[in-house]
Amino acid sequence: NAGVMQNPRHLVRRRGQEARLRCSPMKGHSHVYWYRQLPEEGLKFMVYLQKENIIDESGMPKERFSAEFPKEGPSILRIQQVVRGDSAAYFCASSPGTGLSGNTIYFGEGSWLTVV
Amino acid sequence: GDSVTQMEGPVTLSEEAFLTINCTYTATGYPSLFWYVQYPGEGLQLLLKATKADDKGSNKGFEATYRKETTSFHLEKGSVQVSDSAVYFCALSEKTGRRALTFGSGTRLQVQP
Numbered sequence: 001n002a003g004v005m006q007n008p009r010h011l012v013r014r015r016g017q018e019a020r021l022r023c024s025p026m027k028g029h030s031h032v033y034w035y036r037q038l039p040e041e042g043l044k045f046m047v048y049l050q051k052e053n054i055i056d057e058s059g060m061p062k063e064r065f066s067a068e069f070p071k072e073g074p075s076i077l078r079i080q081q082v083v084r085g086d087s088a089a090y091f092c093a094s095s096p097g098t099g100l101s102g103n104t105i106y107f108g109e110g111s112w113l114t115v116v
Numbered sequence: 117g118d119s120v121t122q123m124e125g126p127v128t129l130s131e132e133a134f135l136t137i138n139c140t141y142t143a144t145g146y147p148s149l150f151w152y153v154q155y156p157g158e159g160l161q162l163l164l165k166a167t168k169a170d171d172k173g174s175n176k177g178f179e180a181t182y183r184k185e186t187t188s189f190h191l192e193k194g195s196v197q198v199s200d201s202a203v204y205f206c207a208l209s210e211k212t213g214r215r216a217l218t219f220g221s222g223t224r225l226q227v228q229p
Contacts, residue, residue, distance in 0.1 A: 035217075042220065043160070043217075107152070107162075109159040
């Protein structure tokens, strides 16, 4: 069973460009989470999605950031008009959402965004 | 709201020393508790978990017991190795409602040979 797959692993963008980060959850998982980790800091929750629905986006910046999890295909975290402060590691995670282990969350290996 | 507090690092130990990393939590419900480990340049790996009071999670020689009375989930290992050097994150997740993990700030462990 493949784990949570994220791509790209590393992404470099110039200020003002757009960054798109993709995440395929583990097989059978219908819940996806995005977290951001700034250098030398812990992980901060950004958004929680189920298929075609945003459940909780309380951690998303109000501007420039958006996330989706379409019926088909991976979840996408989109950052428009990137700034240097967006440089961070972005981690996707997934969980089954149901059952005894429904809230056990598994992480991908992360996408490291560098804004130059 | 929910929160997790971990002891600050870095924690520096010699190989084969005993490890304790303290973790306490505040939660509105009755959460599940987790320890994740992050090696340099990598993502988070689930190390162990416990879903109810008095449960003991264990993996790779690490253990943590869910203590509801003290709202704690301290991580322990009897004999650390250099390969255990990493950042350790304590986290909780509510079983219903907002399921997203709430993390502590992480504790860096450095094991010296």
